Each structure stands twice: as C-alpha cells, then as structure tokens.
Amino acid sequence: xxxxxxxxRALAGETLDTPPIWxxxxxxxxxxxxxxxxxxxxDFLSLCYNSELAAEVTLQPIRRYxxxxxxxxxxxxxxxxxxxxxxxxxxxxxxxxxxxxxxAGFDALKPVDAIHETLSPIYDTIRILTRELPSExxxxxxAGAPWTVATYMIAGRGTKDQGPAHALREExxxxxxxxMDRLTEGTIEYLSCQIEAGAECVKLFDSxxxxxxxxxxxxxxxxxxxxxTAALKARxxxxxxxxxxxxxxxxxxxxxxxxxxxxxxxxxxxDPEWAAAHVQTDGCVQGNLASSHMVTGGQALIDDTRRIVKxxxxxxxIFNLGHGITPxxxxxNVQIMIDTVREK
Ligand code: CP3
Numbered sequence: 313x314x315x316x317x318x319x320x321r322a323l324a325g326e327t328l329d330t331p332p333i334w335x336x337x338x339x340x341x342x343x344x345x346x347x348x349x350x351x352x353x354x355d356f357l358s359l360c361y362n363s364e365l366a367a368e369v370t371l372q373p374i375r376r377y378x379x380x381x382x383x384x385x386x387x388x389x390x391x392x393x394x395x396x397x398x399x400x401x402x403x404x405x406x407x408x409x410x411x412x413x414x415x416a417g418f419d420a421l422k423p424v425d426a427i428h429e430t431l432s433p434i435y436d437t438i439r440i441l442t443r444e445l446p447s448e449x450x451x452x453x454x455a456g457a458p459w460t461v462a463t464y465m466i467a468g469r470g471t472k473d474q475g476p477a478h479a480l481r482e483e484x485x486x487x488x489x490x491x492m493d494r495l496t497e498g499t500i501e502y503l504s505c506q507i508e509a510g511a512e513c514v515k516l517f518d519s520x521x522x523x524x525x526x527x528x529x530x531x532x533x534x535x536x537x538x539x540x541t542a543a544l545k546a547r548x549x550x551x552x553x554x555x556x557x558x559x560x561x562x563x564x565x566x567x568x569x570x571x572x573x574x575x576x577x578x579x580x581x582x583d584p585e586w587a588a589a590h591v592q593t594d595g596c597v598q599g600n601l602a603s604s605h606m607v608t609g610g611q612a613l614i615d616d617t618r619r620i621v622k623x624x625x626x627x628x629x630i631f632n633l634g635h636g637i638t639p640x641x642x643x644x645n646v647q648i649m650i651d652t653v654r655e656k
Contacts, residue, residue, distance in 0.1 A: 337636030388456030442510035453511030457518035522559025580634025584623035
C-alpha cells in the first residue's frame with residue numbers, strides 16, 4: 313500500500329523512529345555504474361531521453377543502497393528545451409541554452425501544450441519505474457521552479473549571481489513576467505503528466521531562490537510555487553509536493569504555509585536546531601547534510617549526520633543532503649551516512 317512507504321508517511325506529517333532517506337543527484341557521476349550507462353547512451357541528454365536507460369540509472373542507487381525514494385532521472389532544463397530553447401551540455405562546464413533577452417525571443421517559444429511532444433519519453437521512464445521499483449520505494453518526480461529555470465533561459469548558462477535574470481526583471485518586467493507565466497503553466501502541465509504516469513510525490517527545485525531579496529522573493533519564488541502547488545493539488549489531491557527554495561535563509565520560515573507545499577527542503581547553510589524550532593513547526597522538513605561530507609567522510613560525517621537526525625527527531629523529517637552529491641564523492645561515504653541514519 314502506497315501509504316506505508318516511509319517517505320509518504322513522513323510527507324503526511326508522521327514522526328518516524330528513523331527518518332526515510334534519499335539523496336539529491338543520487339543517480340550521478342560518483343557511481344561507476346552510472347558512468348558506464350551514460351557512456352552507453354552517448355551523452356547526458358541522450359540518457360535523459362532514453363527511457364530504458366534513464367530508468368536503469370534511476371534504479372542503480374536503489375539497488376546499491378536501498379534508499380527510501382527514487383528520483384526520476386531527468387533535468388530541470390528539459391522543460392525549456394520542450395518550449396523550444398536550444399540546450400546542450402559542455403563537458404566539465406555545464407549547460408548552455410539559446411538566450412531569451414527580448415520580445416522576439418519570447419515569441420519564438422512554443423505554447424505549453426506542445427511540451428509533451430518532447431517530454432513524453434520522460435513519462436515513459438516513470439511508467440517503467442512504477443513496474444520495476446521495490447514496493448517500499450517511493451517515486452519522486454520533479455521540475456525546476458520558474459525563477460531558477462528562467463535564470464538559465466535568460467543567461468543561456470548557469471551564473472553566479474543570476475545577474476542577467478535580475479536585470480531583465482528590473483528593465484522589462486512585462487517580458488519577464490510573461491516568461492515566468494509560461495514556465496509556471498508549463499511546470500503545472502509537466503508535473504501533472506509525471507503524476508499521471510506514476511510519480512507519487514513531486515519536488516520543485518528553486519536552486520537560485522537565495523538571490524531573490526525582499527518583495528522579489530515573494531513575487532518570483534513563493535508565488536509561482538504557490539500557484540503550481542495549488543493547481544497540482546486541485547488536479548491530483550493527495551500527491552505531496554516538496555519545495556526547495558535553496559538558500560532562502562530566514563525566508564524558509566512560513567514558506568510551507570504560504571505556498572501549500574507539504575515539505576520544505578533545507579540547504580546545508582541552515583542550522584538544524586534553528587530549523588526544527590522555526591520551520592519544522594509547520595510540517596515535514598528535508599535535509600540537510602553538507603554534500604562535502606560525501607567527499608571527506610570520517611568522524612565529522614558521522615557526527616553531523618547524528619546531529620541532524622537528533623535535531624529533527626521530534627517531528628516529520630526526510631534525511632537528505634543540503635544539495636546534490638558531487639562527482640568526486642566516495643560511494644563508501646554514502647553507505648556510512650545511511651548506516652548512521654539507520655544506526656546499524
Ligand atoms: O537527483 C537526481 O538523481 C535526479 C536527476 C537530476 C539531475 N539534475 C541530473 C543531472 C535532478 C533532480 C537535477 C536537477 C537540476 N538540474 C538542478 C536543480 C538542483 C540543483 O543542483 O541545484 C539544476 C540547477 C540543474 C541544471 C543542471 N544539470 C546543471 C547546472 C548541470 C551541470 C552541473 C553538473 O552537476 O554537471 C546539470 C547536469 C546534470 N543533471 C547531471 C546530472 C546527473 C550531470 C550530467 C552528467 O552526467 O554529465
């Protein structure tokens with residue numbers, strides 16, 4: 313029964329003896345089996361759109377570690393690609409996209425109902441996973457939050473301070489708002505289809521929320537997350553939503569109430585005792601071990617893991633890293649983290 317999966321119980325607000333655990337970027341380059349399958353697919357994007365192989369890499373960390381949840385293997389930048397942006401990855405550097413800087417660039421984007429043409433292999437990956445995952449493992453779907461996706465579409469790449477996106481929202485608000493609207497509507501459609509294919513929970517990654525200050529945070533992080541969550545809950549009652557306004561700092565307080573998400577994911581700059589007192593009071597939290605421990609290991613990894621488990625032990629909690637695991641991580645440290653959480 314779906315309700316018995318530990319991840320879904322925590323998301324429903326239950327305090328468990330041992331928190332469920334999964335890891336951001338758990339299917340990734342730190343695993344030799346991932347590197348082998350990616351080589352077989354050719355490159356990262358070919359892997360994302362090859363449903364059989366994408367399901368295979370999603371399953372690899374489940375087989376190796378027995379995580380409580382699997383996260384669909386895909387990327388937040390597939391939605392812009394489905395809307396008509398060019399997308400490619402430069403090895404060792406990261407994503408590159410065609411940029412949107414003016415009205416003509418925006419007008420060239422496809423309408424929301426065209427996205428499924430590109431994204432249907434992703435829904436097929438989910439269908440395969442619903443058959444192949446162990447019965448106790450929950451399946452998480454995901455998308456980028458509109459602000460974070462917009463920062464890549466405007467700059468054409470990852471940026472340190474999201475300068476080009478901030479400049480556009482200040483200099484041409486109608487254009488920026490139109491792009492945010494298209495992304496919000498597209499995200500609702502994309503996540504709805506992921507849920508219809510079998511995702512049991514969805515996560516919104518607002519990785520660059522931390523650079524939105526004051527009213528801009530409310531307008532461009534909180535409000536789109538609220539709209540997406542409300543629309544998904546109207547269409548798919550009972551499907552939980554995890555919000556990740558990374559580096560939101562004090563803005564984590566009240567984020568779940570204001571957006572309607574069932575859980576907020578915390579980055580590792582957040583003090584766990586502080587978050588237990590000010591964020592977990594509104595419901596489930598997820599996080600927040602520094603991913604650098606997966607590289608360095610040792611007693612500090614064990615001590616910090618225990619500290620986080622203890623700090624959040626009086627309420628609903630999903631154990632995770634504060635950001636994605638990096639390619640230089642030692643797979644053995646992941647096992648140590650899991651054993652420490654489960655105190656084997
Ligand atoms: O977590 C998982 O295992 C599921 C799959 C997943 C990927 N990306 C696979 C991926 C998820 C949930 C994402 C989210 C994502 N993608 C975010 C939000 C989370 C975050 O990290 O802040 C962002 C900003 C992206 C965009 C993106 N994709 C960047 C900036 C990069 C390059 C940086 C890097 O790590 O190489 C990617 C590539 C990417 N996405 C990889 C993976 C496994 C590495 C690609 C490879 O195999 O070469």
